[in-house]
Amino acid sequence: MATRTMSEMKAHITAKAVADESFRENLIADPRAVISAELGISIPEAFNIQVHEDNDTTAHLTLPPSDRLTEAELERAAGGVDVNWDTVNIS
Numbered sequence: 001m002a003t004r005t006m007s008e009m010k011a012h013i014t015a016k017a018v019a020d021e022s023f024r025e026n027l028i029a030d031p032r033a034v035i036s037a038e039l040g041i042s043i044p045e046a047f048n049i050q051v052h053e054d055n056d057t058t059a060h061l062t063l064p065p066s067d068r069l070t071e072a073e074l075e076r077a078a079g080g081v082d083v084n085w086d087t088v089n090i091s
Contacts, residue, residue: 009039027051 004012013035017024027034031049036042043049052060069077 004039009035013038028053 013027016038017027023034023038028051031051032043035049054060
């Protein structure tokens with residue numbers, strides 16, 4: 001199977017959910033299992049999947065991930081490199 005981007009996978013799943021009501025219901029009930037089976041992929045347990053359905057009174061807006069670093073990421077980056085001098089070989 002060719003490698004697909006996240007956008008391509010989302011588009012495929014969305015199109016199938018629009019065309020197939022049974023698929024849509026199953027997707028809402030158990031997104032991990034349905035997406036895994038449809039795309040033939042394994043989704044890590046740590047990866048969270050949420051399916052939201054727009055209706056007459058609610059619309060969902062999905063934003064792309066922020067490119068800003070969190071405080072924890074900034075702290076790790078500012079910490080520099082941790083070198084264990086006992087195991088470094090210098091020639």
